[in-house]
Amino acid sequence: MLLKYLFAKNEDIPAGSSTIFFGYSAIFWFVVGTGLGSFNAAKLAFPDFATGVELFAFGHMRQVHVLAVILGWISMAFAMTMMYMTPALGNTKLWSEKLGLWTAFNWNAGLSLGLILLWCGFTSGREYSDLIWPIDLVVIFGVLVPLGMNVWMTIAQRRTQGIYITNWFFGACIFFLIIVFLVGQSAELFNLTGLTEGYLTFWFAHNVLGLWITPVAAGIAYYTIPKLTGNPLYSHRIGHLHFWSIIAFYSTPASHHLLSAPLPEWLKSFASVEGVLILIPAVAFVANILLTMKGRWSMFVENVEIKFSVTGVLLAIPLNMQGGFQQTRAINWYVHGTGWIVAHAHLALLGMSSFLEIAAVYFGLQQVLRRKLYSLVLANFHFWFVIIGFCIYWISMTIAGLIQGAGKIYEVPYIDVVIAEHPYMIARWIGGTMVFTGNMVWLYNMYMTAREGTIVPKGRYAHEMAYER
Amino acid sequence: MAWKLDNPLYSLADDQENKATIETWQREKHGGLWESNNRLPYPVTFLIGLIIVTAFLVTKPIWGQRPSAELYAPMVELMDSPEVQQKATKEEKMAYLTERAMEIHKSAADTRLPGLLERHPISWEDLQLAAPHIREIKSANGPYGLESYTVVGDQVVLGNFEGSYRPDGLRERTQPWWDKGYTIDLLYVSYFVITMVLVCKRLPHFTQKPDMSKAVK
Numbered sequence: 001m002l003l004k005y006l007f008a009k010n011e012d013i014p015a016g017s018s019t020i021f022f023g024y025s026a027i028f029w030f031v032v033g034t035g036l037g038s039f040n041a042a043k044l045a046f047p048d049f050a051t052g053v054e055l056f057a058f059g060h061m062r063q064v065h066v067l068a069v070i071l072g073w074i075s076m077a078f079a080m081t082m083m084y085m086t087p088a089l090g091n092t093k094l095w096s097e098k099l100g101l102w103t104a105f106n107w108n109a110g111l112s113l114g115l116i117l118l119w120c121g122f123t124s125g126r127e128y129s130d131l132i133w134p135i136d137l138v139v140i141f142g143v144l145v146p147l148g149m150n151v152w153m154t155i156a157q158r159r160t161q162g163i164y165i166t167n168w169f170f171g172a173c174i175f176f177l178i179i180v181f182l183v184g185q186s187a188e189l190f191n192l193t194g195l196t197e198g199y200l201t202f203w204f205a206h207n208v209l210g211l212w213i214t215p216v217a218a219g220i221a222y223y224t225i226p227k228l229t230g231n232p233l234y235s236h237r238i239g240h241l242h243f244w245s246i247i248a249f250y251s252t253p254a255s256h257h258l259l260s261a262p263l264p265e266w267l268k269s270f271a272s273v274e275g276v277l278i279l280i281p282a283v284a285f286v287a288n289i290l291l292t293m294k295g296r297w298s299m300f301v302e303n304v305e306i307k308f309s310v311t312g313v314l315l316a317i318p319l320n321m322q323g324g325f326q327q328t329r330a331i332n333w334y335v336h337g338t339g340w341i342v343a344h345a346h347l348a349l350l351g352m353s354s355f356l357e358i359a360a361v362y363f364g365l366q367q368v369l370r371r372k373l374y375s376l377v378l379a380n381f382h383f384w385f386v387i388i389g390f391c392i393y394w395i396s397m398t399i400a401g402l403i404q405g406a407g408k409i410y411e412v413p414y415i416d417v418v419i420a421e422h423p424y425m426i427a428r429w430i431g432g433t434m435v436f437t438g439n440m441v442w443l444y445n446m447y448m449t450a451r452e453g454t455i456v457p458k459g460r461y462a463h464e465m466a467y468e469r
Numbered sequence: 470m471a472w473k474l475d476n477p478l479y480s481l482a483d484d485q486e487n488k489a490t491i492e493t494w495q496r497e498k499h500g501g502l503w504e505s506n507n508r509l510p511y512p513v514t515f516l517i518g519l520i521i522v523t524a525f526l527v528t529k530p531i532w533g534q535r536p537s538a539e540l541y542a543p544m545v546e547l548m549d550s551p552e553v554q555q556k557a558t559k560e561e562k563m564a565y566l567t568e569r570a571m572e573i574h575k576s577a578a579d580t581r582l583p584g585l586l587e588r589h590p591i592s593w594e595d596l597q598l599a600a601p602h603i604r605e606i607k608s609a610n611g612p613y614g615l616e617s618y619t620v621v622g623d624q625v626v627l628g629n630f631e632g633s634y635r636p637d638g639l640r641e642r643t644q645p646w647w648d649k650g651y652t653i654d655l656l657y658v659s660y661f662v663i664t665m666v667l668v669c670k671r672l673p674h675f676t677q678k679p680d681m682s683k684a685v686k
Contacts, residue, residue: 085500088499088500088501089499089500089502090499090500091497091498091499091500160497160499161493161497162493162494162497162499164499164500164502164504165504223500223502226502226503227500227501227502232502232503232504232505232681233502233503233504233505234505234507235504235505235506235507235508235509235675236494236504236505236506236672237506237507237508237509237669237672237675238507238509239504240665240668240669240672241509241665241669244661244664244665244668245661245665248657248661249661252657262629263629264629264630264631265628265629265630265644265648265650266630266631266648266649266650266653267650268650269528269648269649269650269651269654270649270650270651270653270654270657271650272528272650273524273525273528273650273651273654273658274524274654274657275524275528276520276523276524276527276528277520277521277524277658279520279524280517280520280521283513283516283517283520284509284513284517287509287510287513291507291510324520325527328527328528329528330527
């Protein structure tokens with residue numbers, strides 16, 4: 001239905017159209033991404049599952065799962081929140097709904113093409129930047145630049161004097177991501193090889209996490225928590241500390257991913273210190289948000305969006321404690337190359353980041369559609385399936401990682417390590433499948449919300465009416 | 470945008486500017502949101518100081534560094550001696566060699582060596598693989614001593630640390646207890662702390678809070 005607006009005049013397109021397009025696309029890709037994750041986990045738990053077809057081999061499937069989640073779910077959820085939060089925070093309208101719709105269209109089409117090509121084996125062969133360079137150019141010039149234009153122009157034409165913290169993160173992080181993509185993909189564009197390629201690969205991988213996935217998610221929390229609780233943000237000045245420490249300390253530690261590589265020692269030492277200092281933005285963020293919750297903690301139990309948001313913020317604590325210390329040489333030698341890192345990556349993407357985005361998508365879609373959530377029971381079912389599934393996944397993979405680390409250090413035969421970690425691979429599959437199931441329920445709930453959700457009267461918020469019958 | 474420098478840790482902005490900022494915060498609501506001007510709580514301030522100190526201490530380059538060839542040189546010299554040959558098992562050979570090497574390192578000028586050897590034990594098989602390389606480097610009498618070489622698996626390679634230029638025009642390759650990365654970090658963190666103090670002190674002091682009852686609904 002929204003596709004008909006692609007060729008309409010901008011003023012004829014209803015406000016919020018691009019939010020809806022991005023919102024439902026994000027949920028769809030979350031279902032696809034976690035479905036692929038569940039499939040891949042099944043292959044690790046049951047080695048005889050889906051064998052004999054090359055396309056279903058783990059090497060074909062793994063990176064499709066990773067990029068479906070990062071570029072499909074997380075990044076589209078970010079774009080969705082930008083489409084409704086940026087204008088709301090500037091007391092204005094989105095600069096161009098039409099550009100927003102075209103960005104969403106290009107994004108879905110480009111990502112579908114990129115993932116199909118990746119699935120078929122067309123890959124750059126570099127982790128996280130697996131897409132081939134023509135698709136990278138689509139991402140940069142067909143998606144990120146138009147998205148940035150819309151956000152930057154909306155901020156520029158705001159009707160407030162100041163710019164709220166969320167918009168600092170949105171505006172800056174899109175700019176960073178464009179630079180990260182341009183520099184990160186240069187290894188393939190200019191045929192750089194060896195150590196340079198290795199470093200650029202992890203410079204890209206680190207910064208996609210550090211300058212896009214975690215800070216934008218934090219920026220979202222700066223909107224959802226004060227908005228839903230009705231409390232003022234605890235501190236503007238702590239917001240400064242968070243924002244600038246992200247830029248100073250999250251952009252610099254890329255080489256802590258390559259402590260065993262023959263990079264200059266000074267670069268690794270520098271990165272390792274910076275790696276611990278990422279705890280500064282983390283502490284600032286968690287403190288600012290949790291103090292904003294003052295007097296409204298009952299909402300953590302009652303309100304599904306707050307439930308997701310605060311859980312995401314709380315998960316930032318173990319995330320950054322792990323992230324800060326696992327990259328030091330004293331710990332990295334043990335956990336490097338093990339399932340511990342896989343668990344940590346899921347804590348960042350499926351834990352902290354996704355929980356914050358889920359809350360914003362729930363809230364934003366209800367706001368823009370002006371419809372009350374179809375079923376609060378299903379939303380709570382979604383929450384508990386995702387959190388329990390995630391915890392099973394995270395804990396089992398962390399244990400498996402420690403077993404692998406011990407196996408690596410004590411030179412235990414590989415097959416013995418595989419046997420020892422098998423129960424944890426089954427637990428991983430169960431946890432991942434619970435997340436996938438929860439997300440399918442979410443997609444249904446949001447589809448029904450659009451179709452049959454109770455209309456929210458003007459002047460009311462959907463979440464205020466959540467418990468009214 | 471005047472700067473007030475008489476009480477820099479209280480505020481760097483003049484009273485008029487602080488008043489204007491507070492009024493702006495009271496006047497405008499960003500899509501229904503407003504912000505307060507609370508200080509960083511003391512425990513959190515302490516935590517941030519602790520993080521900075523920890524970051525340097527926990528990543529001190531000595532931890533997890535690769536072993537230098539110098540650590541195993543005494544073992545290589547003694548491994549073909551009759552005392553070692555008489556030992557029945559590999560474990561006995563290594564126990565003897567480690568004990569002797571430790572004694573030699575304890576009397577060496579570099580006091581780090583015993584601790585490093587303790588953290589980097591070596592097996593009889595690995596010592597046999599590294600020994601020819603260590604002997605070769607020693608006999609070649611090249612510009613770098615064994616302390617500048619690191620043992621990586623079965624390879625003994627020149628360390629990848631690049632320090633100051635020596636009188637002979639070559640660079641130091643022995644990693645010191647301090648490191649260039651740390652020097653850069655010290656400057657970087659200092660620069661960050663100074664910048665953050667300037668940014669925060671340009672805001673109204675935290676005792677001046679916007680009165681939200683005056684905010685536009």
